[in-house]
Structure formats: structure tokens, C-alpha cells
Amino acid sequence: xxxxxxxxxxxxxxxxxxxxxxxxxxxxxxxxxxxxxxxxxxxxxxxxxxxxxxxxxxxxxxxxxxxxxxxxxxxxxxxxxxxxxxxxxxxxxxxxxxxxxxxxxxxxxxxxxxxxxxxxxxxxxxxxxxxxxxxxxxxxxxxxxxxxxxxxxxxxxxxxxxxxxxxxxxxxxxxxxxxxxxxxxx
Amino acid sequence: xxxxxxxxxxxxxxxxxxxxxxxxxxxxxxxxxxxxxxxxxxxxxxxxxxxxxxxxxxxxxxxxxxxxxxxxxxxxxxxxxxxxxxxxxxxxxxxxxxxxxxxxxxxxxxxxxxxxxxxxxxxxxxxxxxxxxxxxxxxxxxxxxxxxxxxxxxxxxxxxxxxxxxxxxxxxxxxxxxxxxxxxxx
Numbered sequence: 001x002x003x004x005x006x007x008x009x010x011x012x013x014x015x016x017x018x019x020x021x022x023x024x025x026x027x028x029x030x031x032x033x034x035x036x037x038x039x040x041x042x043x044x045x046x047x048x049x050x051x052x053x054x055x056x057x058x059x060x061x062x063x064x065x066x067x068x069x070x071x072x073x074x075x076x077x078x079x080x081x082x083x084x085x086x087x088x089x090x091x092x093x094x095x096x097x098x099x100x101x102x103x104x105x106x107x108x109x110x111x112x113x114x115x116x117x118x119x120x121x122x123x124x125x126x127x128x129x130x131x132x133x134x135x136x137x138x139x140x141x142x143x144x145x146x147x148x149x150x151x152x153x154x155x156x157x158x159x160x161x162x163x164x165x166x167x168x169x170x171x172x173x174x175x176x177x178x179x180x181x182x183x184x185x186x
Numbered sequence: 187x188x189x190x191x192x193x194x195x196x197x198x199x200x201x202x203x204x205x206x207x208x209x210x211x212x213x214x215x216x217x218x219x220x221x222x223x224x225x226x227x228x229x230x231x232x233x234x235x236x237x238x239x240x241x242x243x244x245x246x247x248x249x250x251x252x253x254x255x256x257x258x259x260x261x262x263x264x265x266x267x268x269x270x271x272x273x274x275x276x277x278x279x280x281x282x283x284x285x286x287x288x289x290x291x292x293x294x295x296x297x298x299x300x301x302x303x304x305x306x307x308x309x310x311x312x313x314x315x316x317x318x319x320x321x322x323x324x325x326x327x328x329x330x331x332x333x334x335x336x337x338x339x340x341x342x343x344x345x346x347x348x349x350x351x352x353x354x355x356x357x358x359x360x361x362x363x364x365x366x367x368x369x370x371x372x
Contacts, residue, residue: 025215030213112244114339119189133206136337140329144329145326147329153302
């Protein structure tokens with residue numbers, strides 16, 4: 001049961017966003033830029049970083065939600081998502097993304113855990129300054145989103161078929177206000 | 187030395203905000219609402235929660251920056267800030283704020299660390315649902331801001347006299363774009 005009365009029965013972060021539209025607005029803009037920008041990192045890479053950090057933070061709702069969105073951008077290749085969760089160092093992904101996931105994993109622990117060696121390694125694998133900036137901010141933002149979702153004990157849908165349906169809506173329409181106001185397809 | 191070339195020599199989060207104005211915009215809006223809303227929690231309470239979480243995350247820049255802003259709202263009473271950092275349970279603050287700081291400290295660890303008992307305790311001390319919502323989101327947001335600042339190894343001003351000067355600007359003008367574009371008074 002949620003820790004506060006959201007005055008709605010939406011699942012996950014949507015209940016908190018609908019409860020507090022004034023903070024939902026900048027959170028939606030931030031998610032839209034960080035996860036759907038086509039400059040530098042691909043949308044699949046951005047969602048994989050979000051999924052990985054949410055997995056490390058043990059946020060069931062976020063890691064399954066963003067895993068399903070990543071899956072859409074990866075043309076349904078669910079195996080890559082499982083590989084990233086289990087051990088990204090052996091996953092079928094670029095060396096650049098491996099370098100960035102290493103940084104994201106450090107950010108999940110603490111900003112101070114990121115070392116010069118982590119950054120040099122990512123740069124040597126092809127990451128630009130902007131890629132590193134975006135990775136650090138995506139990882140940091142999911143340390144916020146995950147805590148927002150679990151710190152208020154929002155409801156986690158147990159029906160796993162709801163996640164891909166929701167992911168399709170987000171992949172098509174993005175992270176605008178409809179994310180909490182629009183009814184999910186049955 | 188910062189992990190990336192910010193193309194500016196601003197200190198702390200300001201270097202990252204100036205490097206990435208498109209993400210700086212929603213981050214500024216979020217900070218403005220969370221830290222300067224006059225609905226429910228006071229500005230002093232909001233800044234004390236931000237200071238406490240930044241202290242727990244060992245983010246020197248954030249915890250001193252927000253500590254100085256809290257100090258302004260507390261009419262210069264620096265002792266309360268030291269008390270909150272050292273042991274808020276014995277600080278000269280309301281039972282409600284103690285209950286909320288207990289929740290904020292849990293959020294810093296993990297969203298899942300917040301228990302029903304923590305929430306009931308805060309409510310019994312006078313906290314409303316909105317106070318609890320805002321506390322969880324302030325604490326979660328500072329788990330992001332702190333990681334953004336330290337994960338990119340931004341520059342930390344060593345001259346402690348710069349923090350109160352900067353705090354005065356923020357207390358007067360808020361968290362808009364001027365936060366990284368405007369020159370700090372000498």
C-alpha cells in the first residue's frame with residue numbers, strides 16, 4: 001500500500017506524477033530530453049542505461065518499464081537486456097556502451113565512485129564528453145526516479161503483460177503529461 | 187579536474203548546467219518548486235532536508251551551498267545546521283521535521299528503506315501527505331544533484347567565503363538560469 005493517499009489508483013511513478021502535477025512537469029521534460037534525444041547516444045542506449053541503474057537500485061517498476069521500452073528500440077531483442085542486467089561486460093553491445101555502463105554503475109553507488117580511469121576507458125572506447133555527461137545525468141536521474149517510486153511505496157503492477165503495452169505508448173508518444181493522464185490500453 | 191571539458195570555469199553544478207542548458211532548464215524548475223515553494227514545508231525546512239541528504243552523500247559543494255541558503259532562512263542560526271548534520275534527533279527543530287529527516291535519511295540509502303513505521307511516525311508528528319511527498323522527492327532529487335556534481339568531478343570552491351555570497355544570490359533570486367550565467371559578487 002502506498003505511504004500516502006495519491007487520490008488515484010495509477011501504478012508506479014504515474015501515481016506520484018498525477019498527485020503532484022507541478023513537479024511532474026519538469027520531471028517529464030527531463031526524462032524526455034535524457035531518454036529521447038537523438039543527439040549522441042541512441043534511444044536504445046539511453047534506455048539501457050536507465051534500465052541497468054534501475055536494476056541496480058532494485059526498482060522493479062522502473063527496471064521492467066524501461067527494459068520494455070529499450071526492447072522496442074532494439075527491435076524486440078530481449079536477450080540484450082538480460083545480458084546487460086546479468087553482466088554487461090560480456091553483453092552483445094559496443095565497447096563504448098560497456099564503458100558508459102561502467103560509469104553508470106559507479107554513479108549508482110556514488111558520484112565520487114567514478115574514477116578518471118573509468119572516464120579514460122570510456123573515451124578510448126569512443127565516448128564523447130557529451131556521451132559521458134548524458135550517462136552521468138541519466139544514471140543520477142534514475143537514482144532519483146527509483147527513490148521517488150519506492151520511497152512512496154507506489155503500486156507495482158504484477159501483471160507482466162502490462163509493461164510492454166505501456167512501453168509501446170511511451171515509445172510512440174514520449175514522456176509528456178499523457179504518461180499519467182492517459183488510460184493504458186487493455 | 188573535471189572528467190569532461192565543460193568549456194567554462196564555473197564551480198560545482200553550475201559548470202554542468204552551463205554545459206547543458208537543455209537539461210539545466212527542467213532541473214532549475216524542479217529545484218525552484220521543491221526548495222522555494224511556500225506551501226506546506228517552509229523554505230528553511232526544504233533547504234535543511236537538501237543539506238542533510240547532501241551531507242549523507244558526502245557532496246561537499248551541495249551540502250555547503252544549501253547549508254548556507256538554509257542559514258539565511260534561519261536568520262543566520264548556523265548552529266541548527268550543524269545540529270542537523272551531526273544528530274538531527276537532538277537538534278533544536280520540530281518533531282515534524284525530525285520525522286521528515288528520518289524519512290529523508292532512508293531515501294538517501296534506498297527508496298525501499300522507508301518503512302510504514304517511519305511514515306506513521308512522521309504523520310503522528312504533524313506531517314501531511316504533501317509534506318511526506320515533498321520530503322521524499324527533495325531527498326531523491328538530491329541523490330541526483332549530488333551524483334551529477336561529483337560524478338562529473340566538478341570543481342569545488344575551497345574558499346568558504348564564496349558559499350554565503352552565493353547563497354544570498356539564490357535566496358534572493360531563486361534557482362533560475364541566472365544561477366549559472368550570473369557573475370558571483372566578489
